[in-house]
Amino acid sequence: MTAHPLPTWTARVVVLDIEGTTSAAGFVQGDLYDYARPRLRPWIESHADDPAIADAVVAIRAEGGLAETADLDAVLAVLHGWMDSDVKATPLKTIQGQIWAAGFAAGELSSHFFDDVVPRLREWHGRGVRLAVFSSGSVASQVPWFRHADAGDLTPMIDAYFDTVSAGSKREAGSYEKIASALGVPAGEALFLTDLPAELDAARAAGWQVIGVRREGEPNYAADFGDHTVVDSFAEIHVEPEADVRAEDVAEDRA
Incomplete structure (x- = not known):
């Protein structure tokens, strides 16, 4: 250079x-995103009592232009849209981060x-x-x-x-x-x-x-x-x- x-x-x-x-960005946007995407719903559902996840869902509704009472389907639609556009949204990163950490710990990711x-x-x-x-x-x-x-x-x-x-x-x-x-x-x-x-x-x-x-x-x-x-x-x-x-x-x- x-x-x-x-x-x-x-x-x-x-x-x-x-x-x-x-x-490589392609590794993050490829392998890691592919790992997280099908796990978003079960992770949010099973960690509803986690303050970090609860706060992230509130932020997703606000940043995604949803009503405060919007259901999980609507929340997931926002998350998928952000992932498709590689939006660096903090609540998305919070949820992905927990999912990836679990994947690394389980030996499913490197x-x-x-x-x-x-x-x-x-x-x-x-x-x-x-x-x-x-x-x-x-x-x-x-x-x-x-x-x-x-x-x-x-x-x-x-x-x-x-x-x-x-x-x-x-x-x-x-x-x-x-x-x-x-x-x-x-x-x-x-x-x-x-x-x-x-x-x-x-x-x-x-x-x-x-x-x-x-x-x-x-x-x-x-x-x-x-x-x-x-x-x-x-x-x-x-x-x-x-x-x-x-x-x-x-x-x-x-x-």
């Missing part, structure tokens, strides 16, 4: 998008990562760079996604997970300000990787460092990334922690 070597990025934390960035991703995550983690996730998918689905990778359990490398419930919209600068605060790092020492230009804009507006990930065959490959730095592989990204973080690691090693 780049005609010359990229610089080394200095950051305390790298925050990762998932779909289209670390993992996650997907591009070949260049896991080696880089291990390298950055080994250098003392913290790793976190910010995805439109619920935290309930993010954790098993990293736990059930072909390369093994990746969760020991991940410090924190954020979704649109815990942090807010991925297209608003305030969400990134909230994440930086939660992680306890200055905005300028956080680096965000995503395939969506609007998310890059929002993170940069919050003072973050950003890199666009443009992968051939992914939905946003032809997107306009403007003046953002863009790569087509994590292998192009070189990250080092802040100098004082490296010093702390050396001190710990000598102790």
Whole structure:
């Protein structure tokens, strides 16, 4: 993608998008959606007393333009429509996340990562760079996604997970300000990787460092990334922690 070597990025934390960035969007919109779709009705019915599901159903009626008393058939019609259009609706992500988590736990699902991703995550983690996730998918689905990778359990490398419930919209600068605060790092020492230009804009507006990930065959490959730095592989990204973080690691090693 780049005609010359990229610089080394200095950051305390790298925050990762998932779909289209670390993992193929087609896997999520294909295998995972196909798994969730027939399970929506029985899951909602059997978890009616779960506050998260109850709140999601209320939100679906409101966001889907339904009456407050709309029945489950109408709710499911909204959910199916959102899935068909790949709408990043928080209540849909909440329900899907629970269904997927159960599927991962049962061994019926496994996650997907591009070949260049896991080696880089291990390298950055080994250098003392913290790793976190910010995805439109619920935290309930993010954790098993990293736990059930072909390369093994990746969760020991991940410090924190954020979704649109815990942090807010991925297209608003305030969400990134909230994440930086939660992680306890200055905005300028956080680096965000995503395939969506609007998310890059929002993170940069919050003072973050950003890199666009443009992968051939992914939905946003032809997107306009403007003046953002863009790569087509994590292998192009070189990250080092802040100098004082490296010093702390050396001190710990000598102790």
